[in-house]
Amino acid sequence: MAYSSSLGYPRIGANREWKKALEAFWSGKIEESELHAQLQDIRLNHLSKQRDKGIDLIPVNDFSYYDHVLDTAAMFGMIPDRFEYNGGPVPVSVYFAMARGNKDATACEMTKWFNTNYHYIVPELGGITPVLTENKPLAAYREAKDKLGIEGKPVIVGPLTFLKLSKGYAASETDAWLDRLLPLYAQVLKELEQEGVNWVQVDEPILVTKLSDTDVSRLQKIYQTLKAAAPGVRIMLQTYFEAVERYQEVTQLPVDGIGLDLVHGGAGNRQSIRDFGFPQDKVLGAGVIDGRGIWKASLREKLDLLNEIAATVPSERLVIQSSCSLLHVPVTVQAETKLQPELLGALAFADEKLEEIVLLSKAVQSGASVISAELEKSEAAVTALKRSGERNRTDIQQAVAAVSAEPAQREAAFAKRLDVQQERWQLPILPTTTIGSFPQSAEVRKARQLWRKGEWNAEQYTNFIREQIDLWIQLQEEIGLDVLVHGEFERTDMVEFFGEKLAGFAFTQNGWVQSYGSRCVKPPIIFGDVAWEKPMTVKETAYAQSKTKLPVKGMLTGPITIMNWSFVRDDISREQIAYQLAYALRQEVEALESAGIGMIQVDEPAVREGLPLKEQDQKGYLEWAVKAFRLTTCTVQNSTQIHTHMCYCEFHDMIDSIIDMDADVISIETSRSHGELIQSFEENTYPLGIGLGVYDIHSPRVPDVEEMTRMIDRALRVLDPKLFWINPDCGLKTRGIGETVASLRNMVEATRLAREKYALQV
Template identity: 65%
Template sequence: MSINERPALSDLISSNLGYPRIGGNREWKKALERFWNGSIDESELHSEMKRLRLEHLSKQQDKGIDLIPVGDFSYYDHMLDTSVMFGLVPERFNYRPAGPVPLSVYFGIARGQKGATASEMTKWLNTNYHYIVPELANAAPVLTENKPLQAYREAKQELGIEGKPVLIGPYSFVALSKGYDRKDLATIVRSFLPLYTRVLSELAAEGVQWVQIDEPVLTTLFPAEDLDIIQEAYETLTQAAPALNIMLQTYFGSLEHYKHLSTLPVQGLGLDFVHDDGENLQHVLQHGFPAGKTLGAGVVDGRNIWRSDLKAVAALLSQLAEQTSPTQLIVQPSCSLLHVPVSLEAEQKLDIELVHALAFADEKLEEIAALTAALGERNPSALAQVEQSADAVARFNSSAARVQTATDMAALLAKEPQSRSVPFAQRRAIQQDKLKLPPLPTTTIGSFPQTAEIRKARLQYRKGEWSAEQYRTFIQQQIKEWIDIQEEIGIDVLVHGEFERTDMVEFFGEKLKGFAFTQNGWVQSYGSRCVKPPIIYGDVLFDQPMTVEETAFAQSLTSKPVKGMLTGPVTILNWSFERNDIPRSQVALQLALALRAEVEALEQAGIGMIQVDEPAIREGLPLKKEQQQAYLDWAVQAFLVTTATVEPATQIHTHMCYSEFQHMIQSISDMDADVISIETSRSHGELIVSFEDQVYDKGIGLGVYDIHSPRIPDVAEMLSMIQRALRVLPSDLFWVNPDCGLKTRTKEESIAALRQMVLAAQAARDALAVSN
């Protein structure tokens, strides 16, 4: 049935859930970094941030969005915003909230400051966005300011926009926080309800029509006993502001306990119909949708960059309308558009066939507006957009780019080794005999500072202003300088520094087949850190060696071992915009086979240590428990396919960071890396507790300092971290390293911190020698 044959949904309206903060040219990032380095003052920062906020709101208004979110804009992170709005400043910052929290404290919580470590940073559900984890230990919540109300007033006064304030819901906020016993969750949620009721009451008094309360944890497998406190919370909020329409918004999957949660006393329920594996639709078809309640239908993908087939989406919306009514339906993205680039407007170099298959944030807003107009007003232009989108998607999916070399992965892998030739215990003896490393060997994670000089040289080379030989000479000079620095500091296992690499995923994607790259496709990862994910559009294939030249050169400069550095297959997958026409597991295995060729090339060049980083392996873990083991199985398989063919004497390392790893220790062990390094300093060593109950029998380094903070910890602090780990981990398997690569730090910060780290390692060795 065509759109014209379906009943018109004349009362359909459009909505957005959140817009990218960074600006079309990363103006947000640049303003923050100018403020942090002292180039602009606080008033100038506020002025630039306001300009960006209003520009983003105007753009959504111009695109025809009816319900425009306000309050989704942040100076760093929306969870941090909620924390300071409720006065949650950790005690170590020595600040007792009495009104709005100053920027110095706000950024201190995020980045650390002298005498106070930053709060933990971890992945936002299963995305590559990182949030600052609220700390509830000894917390006494107090409302310092009504941020959603301020955002609403600004949009109305400046632009005449009747905005939809956005805030994190009480259940998700507490569930995603730390510093309390899980059995006390209901009590803690109750302690926040008076603050939420005040926020909502003030919004209602201002005349706000709709408020979006995000509860993403409701799509995870949360305990059924929490339903009581969720029910209580929303009864309380609704009673406090009965005139206010609450849209309870969920995303990243299907709703757990649909029958119960769909009857909560709220006026709207937002569901993700893209990343739900069809389950939300089945819930609605099987159980219906409550009469009188509005369904926020998340039908445009807010997490990936592929254009929607709007004919298929229109059919889905019509199906949903049959279970509700046009007056109960809102067209919106599956989640905030924070996770996709801003606009396709700057993409002048991509293949035109690929461009026609893409949609960034602005284009997704156009899709939402077109669907609303096509199904409602029967607008001819919108109807044409719907038809064009279906044709473009079909044309690209049938193109040579996607079907040229389709492979039966199961048959291919059946012929390939997927485990090391000898077990770890035997490999360890062989490797130690060859390497003769001291106890508690020191190393770094891979990258060294990417200075302005390095970035300028890379740009000159890319523009053709430098020859390949000029650029090679420059990179070799950087490598030699840092090999010398590492040797002088006394680090045991060295790295070449990755000066030739823009980004740990983009670099490899540029050298493999099946990838495309944007000019301006930036997204926020954490704080001001933005990444430009490559696009995996077709089959991934190895072309030629990617890292051998620089690594072999570094090794020629020293008698100490130099690690080869690769990004692992699952991280490349999770940090790319992957194709959506074949299973993710198949893309991961294509990547694994391509990277295996690089591992073998490094080994053949005489590199005896190879690090295959998988920092993003945890973030791809499905939110549903029943789907997690299957993901872990193919993720582990992909790592083993990458590394299994090396000789026993070749030591395989890997690295993971900024996620919750406590429940996947066994899968990490199954990866069979000889050494793994995991972030622990920002979580204040909490992962160490996991090893009190779970045995880890391979080499391991738990990061002893936080590289994302400019703060340099002293020797005693690092030594304390090492000694705490050694209470539960064998000293003969333990390594000492930073949390992550040093790309974002300055040269001076890096050298100072590494000196302290080496001194801490030596002090720990001395203590071991005495105890033995």
């Protein structure tokens, strides 16, 4: 009998109830007891839904108050000293402080979860003695059983993945840390065994990355220890996001099941099964439904794949599941009523993917005939979208093919451009600027809502936006910034805004996914050929420039970020999609330049998150990603200064690609990991203009001048002061007005002190 399984369900709720509860608590509108009650209701509703859909193995402990990696750190008492934790179950005040910071302590670092747009909180291990503060998987299992009668499948981040994603220890200390953590993991599993738990899902996505012989030895030690501690618990060792490395060794580990992603990296996993078979004493978790994409599956193709696997793994040892947790997709298509029929019919969000999993498990058990109607329906939906006019625009396809065949290169090298730009702009040493957005107050959001509902006409809304621009141009001048921005008050989201104005995009009404913490985004859907139709940003930027003698940057989102932060079509390559976007954005860059805007920022915060997990695929990706950026920006004059911005990520392994982007100035979001990035520049010369974020905008605290001065001093040890810019580490959209103004005043004061200290006078 083939079982159906879910690897994880979206936390946010169909109407973002989870987000609203968290933010109500953080703002003091509800007490802690009410927060717990609301989140429990949401959690139980999710479990009930999965049960009612017919899922056999329902995950518990996949729900989180913020992030599942942070949950693991809290469970093991991995609380840095600055948060003044006193032992026992971690209070929510400490838990949220680790994620968001508070007035006394900076937050823990946040970075991308593998190659997704989900962010996790990075555990800090240094100087901490781990201890089991509470058995979270056990509590989740008991809740599901007591409240709903569900025999859940507890989920936990595996030991090797947890260690590899943590910081604060040397590589030589890995085994010592493993020895500290393993007894705690063993205790968790032993208590689950005593409770009568059948299956435990141990997530080890790190197994799809490069593994050394030492890592394999560690894996053997880990799972021998865990199996010996709780022999009655069946361990499903779950991998996802790519093909597993060291397949032969991994499949011989003493576990009861191996979960493989048969969508992303599916070719590699399928080839390994063909070449090496699959152990007869293990269950295969067949991840055949895409947990990261939004497209309806061709059930016929999925059944063909499962039939291929059945030659090696019989149905009684098969679990049908998604390729990864459904955390990365919206909750349900049911709320979507405005999409064109061809597109709507081809969509499947979390709830619909659960239905696909159940249908496939039925077909594996009883034959394809039991779902014959569903097979025809899925095939018709996939075919209808493929044949649509939006996916077959030969004018765009031919134009992009011609442009992408040309060299993507600025007229002059950076050194010459720098002289021309300095002559034009006459900027001081250590110029100050911001990344782009300013606070989107309740008033701004209300005005946008009134306009979208038709209660305000276009003139009323334009006048309101101009009032906001006027206010913030004046504030920036008073604060003393050198290069200004218009504030982006007309924009909801840095990707959605552009997608609404480009052909080939569609937008859901409620297709929200979690990005980090309570921050939810509603990714656009790139479903057709992308085309520029008219100027998108010129009106607001040109208006702002008319209000000041200081330079105002035009603000665009780059092609790779738009692609990586959207749900993209799966019928052509991502490289082709990137070039279509680059060609469209090039036309916007040229429109800004024609309107007199001489500084243009093309943000690429998501370049690294699209980096393939397999080393052999990374060079090719970076080559076409860099080319897409250069296609966007290469036609401007030498005097036009191109800026870009990148978010949290490890840059040491792609410095060369960042240089190859040939932006005149890059700003990098580094305040939570400033030291690590500075170390990269100690080892690698960076010859272009650069700004390392000197304060963390994701935290509500206002950093003082001394703190920012330390950031500047550290950076100027390894970077050329003549090329160094000073800025916050990201846009200020989510911050309050008061804290934004106070922080920027401190930043400008820290810059003044730095200019004096280094004798760099204006």
